[in-house]
Amino acid sequence: MSSDATRRAPLVAILSGAGISTDSGIPDYRGPQGLWRRDPEAEKLVTYAYYMNDPDVRRRSWLMRRDSEALRARPNAAHDAVTRLERSGVPVRVITQNVDGLHQLAGMPDRKVLELHGTARVVQCTRCQARSEMAEALARVAAGESDPACLACGGILKSATVMFGQGLDPVVLGEAVAVTKACEIFVAVGTSLQVQPAASLAGLAAEHGARLIIVNAEPTPYDPLAAELIREPIGTALPALLDRIAAEV
Structure with missing residues (x-):
């Protein structure tokens, strides 16, 4: 990617749920x-x-x-694909519902990963x-x-x-909302989009004009808002999608 293309590259927000880590042996x-x-x-x-x-x-x-098994798990091809997209020069921010730390283990910088539910x-x-x-x-x-x-x-x-009965960290949630409103592409991957307030970020992204892409085996409440729905296995579907996004920009 040229430096000129880098400046024009869209911000990609990736909301990841449990489904992205199942290939690493962590149950949904x-x-x-x-x-x-x-x-x-x-x-x-x-x-x-x-x-x-x-x-x-x-x-x-x-x-x-x-x-x-969570603390012994290693990143899989989907985590690696997210890091590869970030290293290609595309601005990427990860908003994750997971507490496994696998995005960071795959090489995503801490400051670019927002852990909604802690670690x-x-x-x-x-x-x-x-x-x-x-x-x-x-x-x-x-x-x-x-x-x-x-x-x-x-x-x-x-x-x-964040246990059941606890609220999310308002600072982390605020940063996630800001990223969601600013992004041009919002990828929801491996999440049922049923747990609030994380799920509502998908709707917020679409409302602010982002291209919403949902990669999940099961239907979600936000499917009608998506520009693209992908039902294929995440371990192969997400790398293909993110490589395609990198090629587009």
């Missing part, structure tokens, strides 16, 4: 075979009120984190807000601490994710 929570449908009790482990008030829920949550790779104290690496907390669990407390103040530790 809300799909037909999703965790919440298979095991409704599991939802308690990521519900703030249960987590804060029930030590047994916290103990089970730590075991779930310890056994989770599972960090723990945060619910009292003093001190943050540390999840790996450190899990090492304490492996050493025998069933419900590790904050080392700074003794408060309850939780993953730095």
Whole structure:
């Protein structure tokens, strides 16, 4: 791409949901075979009120984190395609509903990834807000601490994710809204577009004149607004789409 073309390149916003990470071995929570449908009790482990008030829920949550594949997962072809588009000179911003950190592991700069639901790779104290690496907390669990407390103040530790019953970070959401309004192409990939307020970003993009492209196996509520619907497997469909976008600009 020439420098002149780079200056004219459209801003591409990519809203990613659980479907982009299934090829990395991370299960979809809300799909037909999703965790919440298979095991409704599991939802308690990521519900703030249960987590804060029930030590047994916290103990089970730590075991779930310890056994989770998410922190051992690696980026797949879809994550790599997003990074490839960004490195080609096209302005890209990722807005993700995922907490797995795979966009960054694939090489996307931190500042270009907005994590609407936080990150599972960090723990945060619910009292003093001190943050540390999840790996450190899990090492304490492996050493025998069933419900590790904050080392700074003794408060309850939780993953730095937005649990059910918690609101999104208003700063992160505000930045996502600003990117959505400014972009010329908005790609929603691997998301059911049913969880608000993230889902409404697709409608907001279309309302502000962006070309809305939805890449998802199942229909979404925003399909009627899309300029293009892609139902093919994400691992091959997203790289093909983003390569086509790069060629267009």
